[in-house]
Amino acid sequence: MHTRIGMAGLGIMGRGMANNLLRHGFAVSVWNRSPERAAEFSDRATVAKSPRELAASCSVVIGCVSDPPAVERVVFAEDGVLAGAQPGFRYVESSTVSSALTRRIAEAMRARGADALDAPVTGSKEAAEAGTLLFMTGGRQETHDELLSVLMAMGKKAIYCGESGQGSRMKLVGNTLISFMLEGLCEGLVAAAQGGLPTATVLEVIMASGFASPYFAFKGRALAEHDFAPHFALDLLVKDQTLMLAEASSLDVPMPGLSAIREVFRMAQARGYGRDDIAGVVRVLERAGESQTHQRS
Numbered sequence: 412m413h414t415r416i417g418m419a420g421l422g423i424m425g426r427g428m429a430n431n432l433l434r435h436g437f438a439v440s441v442w443n444r445s446p447e448r449a450a451e452f453s454d455r456a457t458v459a460k461s462p463r464e465l466a467a468s469c470s471v472v473i474g475c476v477s478d479p480p481a482v483e484r485v486v487f488a489e490d491g492v493l494a495g496a497q498p499g500f501r502y503v504e505s506s507t508v509s510s511a512l513t514r515r516i517a518e519a520m521r522a523r524g525a526d527a528l529d530a531p532v533t534g535s536k537e538a539a540e541a542g543t544l545l546f547m548t549g550g551r552q553e554t555h556d557e558l559l560s561v562l563m564a565m566g567k568k569a570i571y572c573g574e575s576g577q578g579s580r581m582k583l584v585g586n587t588l589i590s591f592m593l594e595g596l597c598e599g600l601v602a603a604a605q606g607g608l609p610t611a612t613v614l615e616v617i618m619a620s621g622f623a624s625p626y627f628a629f630k631g632r633a634l635a636e637h638d639f640a641p642h643f644a645l646d647l648l649v650k651d652q653t654l655m656l657a658e659a660s661s662l663d664v665p666m667p668g669l670s671a672i673r674e675v676f677r678m679a680q681a682r683g684y685g686r687d688d689i690a691g692v693v694r695v696l697e698r699a700g701e702s703q704t705h706q707r708s
């Protein structure tokens with residue numbers, strides 16, 4: 412039913428998602444704030460001048476941009492998606508933002524006879540490129556069902572989480588777990604190395620254990636090689652930690668662990684690692700260990 416799909420945002424995630432829509436035979440239009448990234452698609456896709464033009468020429472637009480200000484710009488600006496939305500139009504919000512923002516988008520779309528689904532993703536750069544993302548959706552069940560063929564061109568599964576905002580909320584909970592897992596792995600590896608345990612041995616034990624996780628294998632490799640080329644930028648995880656803490660506060664739920672972990676990631680930002688991969692946070696702990704050893708000797 413939906414034949415021309417628009418992609419707003421062609422960063423690490425959006426680029427892979429647009430390529431997979433093309434691979435699945437959809438006609439695709441693209442828009443990106445910096446035109447160079449859209450130009451890469453000009454031989455295979457239509458390049459729109461604005462998100463409004465994208466919405467006016469497509470029956471579905473997927474947004475995947477950095478943060479809440481970026482989503483505000485894409486959706487609510489004078490030349491934004493909302494201004495181009497006709498009755499029957501569908502907007503899919505795949506950026507990681509607050510549940511309040513995705514609820515506001517859905518209400519605004521419905522007021523125009525259109526609809527929106529929050530459909531944030533997990534899987535990072537490799538899954539975006541391979542078309543194996545996991546979507547978690549919020550909105551009307553019938554809109555989720557209607558858009559499944561589009562989502563499945565970019566992912567392997569879409570789990571319906573409930574009303575508008577619940578997909579976004581679920582994504583923030585997921586990134587809370589990522590924060591704990593990564594911080595735990597980094598602290599463990601730094602302490603192990605300081606005590607003379609080889610990183611390869613620690614990772615081998617973890618992966619053979621009952622607490623093994625594919626996430627530890629993925630990030631363990633990056634940490635062992637000190638390869639911090641961005642799959643998921645550290646700045647974006649701090650954005651998600653901050654959104655989760657605000658969400659928890661509005662629900663009167665304490666998250667002391669996440670608050671403490673965010674401070675470590677903020678230290679990494681202060682040291683200039685914000686655009687590196689989230690695994691780059693380990694350097695904060697390594698340096699702290701080195702300086703304490705130096706003080707003792």
Ligand SMILES: NC(=O)c1ccc[n+]([C@@H]2O[C@H](COP(=O)([O-])OP(=O)(O)OC[C@H]3O[C@@H](n4cnc5c(N)ncnc54)[C@H](OP(=O)(O)O)[C@@H]3O)[C@@H](O)[C@H]2O)c1
Nearest residue numbers: 420421422423424444445476477481484506507535642643
């Ligand atoms: N990378 C991951 O592993 C991952 C996984 C799951 C979810 N996510 C989420 O997916 C979203 C995109 O992440 P990404 O890794 O693809 O980020 P990215 O590579 O940094 O790309 C960010 C995109 O947002 C655009 N953008 C930034 N500020 C904007 C603004 N004010 N107005 C319009 N566009 C703006 C950028 O445009 P320019 O090209 O002009 O800078 C670019 O297209 C984020 O919400 C992130 O949290 C990421």
